[in-house]
Amino acid sequence: MMIATWNVNSLKIRLPQVIDWLKENPVDFLCLQELKQDNEFFDLAAFEEIGYTACWSGQKTYNGVAIISRTKGKDVVRNNPLFEDAQQRLIASTYDSEQGPIRVINVYCPNGSAVDSDKYVYKLAWYKELTNFLKSEMSTYQHVILTGDFNIAPEDRDVHEGYKGDILISPPERKALQELIDLGLHDAFRLFEQEEKSFSWWDYRMMGFRRNAGLRIDHILISDSLKQICEACWIDKEPRRLERPSDHTPVVADIKWDLIT
């Protein structure tokens, strides 16, 4: 089973790139963030044409998440039931497998803007309730994948040397991510040897990608049951080289797991 996450920064603009990427990388799940379009504009037919279905939670201009999958999921949850939020940043769905149901939770965590801003306060509150939601999900489901754009670089090695900001790396943010991981999740990327200076996002400005001035903020977190059978996790930098790319690029995990299709 292959699962990928990709913040596409407007699905309207990036749809052809997403379809092309799926043809080249026929993953079982592709979790998208920052659709930036309302639900009625989600082009399900474009995915059906290449053998996928989807569930989504869109929003005009900002946010919006979708799970593209081979089979239709069930028990779809849009937004965290523990956190009243007009912003569409979470979608979860359950898929059948030989080993029992697997819960896929796709998140677009708040950016936070600047440390101590209102948006930063919102980010930390959002994370706190995400942790409470995950606690509940993990008591219901044994096999859980929490993936998406976390807008937090877990460690200093996930941050390019010239990074000047505090946001995305501040201790309270990292603590919030750690509390989530402490529920019994594992950063799939760090289960394996990786190149130094591996990032998943690069600023459009200042030739960020060419200088490899990036951050690793897109993650695939997997439950204990999936850790031992996770065979690989990598960042696919190819889409970042395309004309008019998203500023994020896909992260992919390969897990030895048999879905029912």
Place this chain on the structure above:
DNA sequence: ATGGCCTTCTTCGAAGGA
């Protein structure tokens, strides 16, 4: 090297992103 880019809309200037 955070001013410098990209996307969106209440669109030609501003907000948000990270």
